[in-house]
Every structure is written in structure tokens, then in C-alpha cells.
Amino acid sequence: MEPEILARLARVEARYIELNDEMTQPDVLSDHVRLTTLAREQTELGELVGRYREFLQAEKALEESKAMLREENDPELREMAQMDIEELSARMEAIGAEVRVLLLPRDPNDEKNVIIEIRQGEGGDEAALFSADVYRMYQRYAETRGWKTELMSLSENGIGGFKEVIFEVQGQGAWSRLKYEGGVHRVQRVPATEARGRIHTSTITVAVLPEVEETAVEIKQEDYRIDVYRSGGHGGQGVNTTDSAVRIVYKGGTPDEIVVVCQDTRSQIKNRESALNVLRARLYAREQEKRQKELGESRLAQVGSGERAEKMRTYNYPQDRITDHRIGQNISNLPVVLDGALDRLIDALVTYDNAERLKALGMGA
Structure with missing residues (x-):
């Protein structure tokens, strides 16, 4: 994914975490209207945050597989690493496509x-x-x-x-x-x-x-x-x-x-x-x-x-x-x-x- 999209997703995740913290505050817990509003906003961000975290996990696993491919001499392990790289790259591309759609302004x-x-x-x-x-x-x-x-x-x-x-x-x-x-x-x-x-x-x-x-x-x-x-x-x-x-x-x-x-x-x-x-x-x-x-x-x-x-x-x-x-x-x-x-x-x-x-x-x- 492009750096600007990743930066935008990081801001969304930060807001998601902020909302979670806000909803644990006593003054918010006692205010049903405000709590409902914050919960609704967090729910709307939830799917996007989930995809972003999946992408980061896949990205980390991809780097590990690439490192294994560079460092390993065992043909069987190298083949496994190459298969993982292909699978993780495809997964990251699919997540990227889903994220782009989720970032579109909602009707x-x-x-x-x-x-x-x-x-x-x-x-x-x-x-x-x-x-x-x-x-x-x-x-x-x-x-x-x-x-x-x-x-x-x-x-x-x-x-x-x-x-x-x-x-x-x-x-x-x-x-x-x-x-x-x-x-x-x-x-x-x-x-x-x-x-x-x-x-x-x-x-x-x-x-x-x-x-x-x-x-x-x-x-x-x-x-x-x-x-x-x-x-x-x-x-x-x-x-x-x-x-x-x-x-x-x-x-x-x-x-x-x-x-x-x-x-x-x-x-x-x-x-x-x-x-x-x-x-x-x-x-x-x-x-x-x-x-x-x-x-x-x-x-x-x-x-x-x-x-x-x-x-x-x-x-x-x-x-x-x-x-x-x-x-x-x-x-x-x-x-x-x-x-x-x-x-x-x-x-x-x-x-x-x-x-x-x-x-x-x-x-x-």
C-alpha cells in the first residue's frame, strides 16, 4: 500500500484506541448518549482497523520469510519461504484492495x-x-x-x-x-x-x-x-x-x-x-x-x-x-x-x- 494510505490508517487506528480509552472514563460511562455516540464511531472504524492490523502482521511475516530466503541454504526451507512470500504478498494485495474501498466516503x-x-x-x-x-x-x-x-x-x-x-x-x-x-x-x-x-x-x-x-x-x-x-x-x-x-x-x-x-x-x-x-x-x-x-x-x-x-x-x-x-x-x-x-x-x-x-x-x- 502507498505510504499516504498507511499513514491515514495509522491515524484511524490511533483514533480507535483513543475512543476505547474514552469509553472507560467514569464521566462517559455515566452519560448514555455520549457513550452510544463514541461506541458507534468505534464500530464504524473497527473493520478498517482490523484490516490494517492484518496488513501489518502480514508485512512482518513477509520480511521474516524474505530473511529466511536470503539466509537459508536448505533447499526445502528455501522452498517453504518462497511459498510463504507468494502467499503473503497476495494477501497483502487483497487487504490493500479492501482497505481502499473501506476508505471511500460512505453514502x-x-x-x-x-x-x-x-x-x-x-x-x-x-x-x-x-x-x-x-x-x-x-x-x-x-x-x-x-x-x-x-x-x-x-x-x-x-x-x-x-x-x-x-x-x-x-x-x-x-x-x-x-x-x-x-x-x-x-x-x-x-x-x-x-x-x-x-x-x-x-x-x-x-x-x-x-x-x-x-x-x-x-x-x-x-x-x-x-x-x-x-x-x-x-x-x-x-x-x-x-x-x-x-x-x-x-x-x-x-x-x-x-x-x-x-x-x-x-x-x-x-x-x-x-x-x-x-x-x-x-x-x-x-x-x-x-x-x-x-x-x-x-x-x-x-x-x-x-x-x-x-x-x-x-x-x-x-x-x-x-x-x-x-x-x-x-x-x-x-x-x-x-x-x-x-x-x-x-x-x-x-x-x-x-x-x-x-x-x-x-x-x-
Whole structure:
């Protein structure tokens, strides 16, 4: 590892030891809030300190093996020393790669729940049907991670497709994995509604928003209105007999209105709460986008126009292939992926993202 990274790790270890000493002081032990804060900081540094100490141990063992290789005449011992050198060098290189990633600034949203919005783009009913497929893919993926999904709003097309579906994924680390799913998803297949068997290309848009605490985004009452009306969703006759659906129209002093509709439950209060959560998440995302542009960090918005030419991932049914265009990676066995096996794709995106961020910080391997 580079000297500047080792120096940084030494400072982290010093802080870790300092925190340990602080937490044994009587005045800290009697202050629950302060003790919790210090313990949290130490926990966050723990993995990095552990890797640093592993590296130092391996470095010491490597020097000992090199000394043995220089000084020993016994062929068998020299061979053992050479094997140790190769093994320890590989271990140190692996630890170095892990440390670089651990040193990257943490995304403050990584442990948050997420709100996902899926909308049909071009392709009519076929796009709506694919929206339903992708919704089920995320549901099943959430199940494999032990996360919970909660439907917030659904607009159907009458033949099993979704014009729009909004849902929440609740679970530790949901944002850290699903944040890579935002963008235009393109599907190429023969639609179930196509009698002649021609391959069609359709698009859907996916927006992934971190859940935002109520105190993080201020929403003034004068900036929005709430409409209530009779739900016409999939919930059956029981839903349709009450004015439970909620529409929030937010103006907020900007030329573009934000409209959020939630109608999935019979409770007007619950739908209102869900709609406000979605609005809060959209406003937060908009502010983050504005801040990134001001800092010169150009990044395309997650939701484009839904044009066929705009794509971040293509699902090609005839060729049983999924292509992620951001990293140029293809994987096969499309039905398994649509059944929730997304980790292979997401892992590749995490690796690529980390490598790009390391390059930007001048810490490339």
C-alpha cells in the first residue's frame, strides 16, 4: 500500500484506541448518549482497523520469510519461504484492495429503506406487462435479502400489466444495493398480445429514492393541496366504496408540479402518510440532483423520458441475455434473474462504482 494510505490508517487506528480509552472514563460511562455516540464511531472504524492490523502482521511475516530466503541454504526451507512470500504478498494485495474501498466516503443513505417507482415507457400494454415483471423481480429479490416490501400505489392496465407501481422496500442496506437500479430498462421479446410473433422493443422507467426522515425535508402546508377520491385500484369492492385514495399536488414555488397518488389501502390516513413519504423522497432526490450539478458532478437523472434509445439495461428474451450498458456486462439465464437473482448484476455494479470512485480520489489499485 502507498505510504499516504498507511499513514491515514495509522491515524484511524490511533483514533480507535483513543475512543476505547474514552469509553472507560467514569464521566462517559455515566452519560448514555455520549457513550452510544463514541461506541458507534468505534464500530464504524473497527473493520478498517482490523484490516490494517492484518496488513501489518502480514508485512512482518513477509520480511521474516524474505530473511529466511536470503539466509537459508536448505533447499526445502528455501522452498517453504518462497511459498510463504507468494502467499503473503497476495494477501497483502487483497487487504490493500479492501482497505481502499473501506476508505471511500460512505453514502449516508446506504442503510436506509427505499421507495421504488416503476412506470411504463414506450410500448403500450407490453411495457405495462414488463413493469409488472420487474416489480415481481424486485419483490423476490427483497425476499432473498430478508427485506419487506409494501405496496403504496398501483395503476393497472386491465390485462395484468402495471402503468405505474410505487412500493417501499424496508430492510438494512436496501439503498446500498438497489440504488443502482434507477434508470430506463428496455425489454426485447415477443409480446403475449402479439399474434404474429414479432419481437417488440419496449421501455419502462425505474426511480429508486431513499426514504427520508420527516425532519430532513420541510414541506409547507401552503405549498401543496390534498385531494381525496374513491379508489379505483385493484383492491376490490371494499376499497372502492370509500373515498380513501389520496392525491397530493405540490407546487412549492417552482414551475413544475409534483403529483403523488396513493390508493393501495382502505385507510385515507395511511394513503396520505404514504403519499407524503413519496413526496418527501422526490423532493430530497431533486435537491441532491441540484447540489451535484452545482458541484459539477454530472449525473443523468434516474428517470428519463422512456424513449427506446435511452437505456441502462436491456432484457433480451430471444437471446436469453441481460446487458447492463453502464458496465458493458452480459449475463445469461434471464428467467432466473427475473425471479430475483439480481446479486450477480448488482455486485458487478458495486465493484465498478467503487473502482470509479477510487480513481476519482487518486486511490486506484
